[in-house]
Amino acid sequence: MKTIGLIGGMSWESSAEYYWLIDRHSKALHGGHHNAKSVLMxxxxxxxxALQSAHDWPALGACMADAARRLEAAGADFVVLDTNTMHRVADSIAAAVTLPFLHVADLAGAELLLSPALATNRRVPPGETITLLLLVSASAATMLPMK
Structure with a gap:
């Protein structure tokens, strides 16, 4: 079993939810008293x-990169980020470590390609790509654009 490296704390409530869901899934998958091996930073x-309010994305990237390096040093096999907004600095996280960084957009896109919700009459074969169009509500359009 691989060790999950979790960058959390944004907010602690969501980190607790991620932890609970991961261990619940691990127990369902493996049975008995199993839980996931994980390191939470x-x-x-x-x-x-405060840095988000100041729009200091370079400093935010440095904070997330530091957290990822600490997870790598603690023995994580890969890194996930327990928040949506901070995926804006995903490149900083990925560049800071030699571990795989599992980006929420990649995982959500892969799941969507397997979903019957995709408006197509066939599944996308492995190795083939499609373009997904993201529709944003008027209220969400006031948010800062993502890379």
Missing amino acids: TVDFAEIE
Whole structure:
């Protein structure tokens, strides 16, 4: 079983939810008293929120990169980020470690390609790609654009 490296703390409530879901799935998958092997690195959300409010994305990238390096040093086999907004600095995280970084957009896109919700009469074969169009509501359009 591989060790999951979790960058959390944005907010602690969501980190607890991620942890609970991962272990619940692991127990369902493996049975008995199994749970996932994981390392959780939490950050102080007050510091993150202040940097977000200041739109200091380079500093935010450095914070997330530091957390990823700590997870690598602690023995994680791959890194996931327990938040949506901070995926904006995914490149900083991926560049900071030699571990795989599982990006939420890649995982969601892969799941969507397997979903009957995709408006196509066939599944997309492995190795083939399609373009997905993301529709954003008017209220969400006021948010900063993602890379």
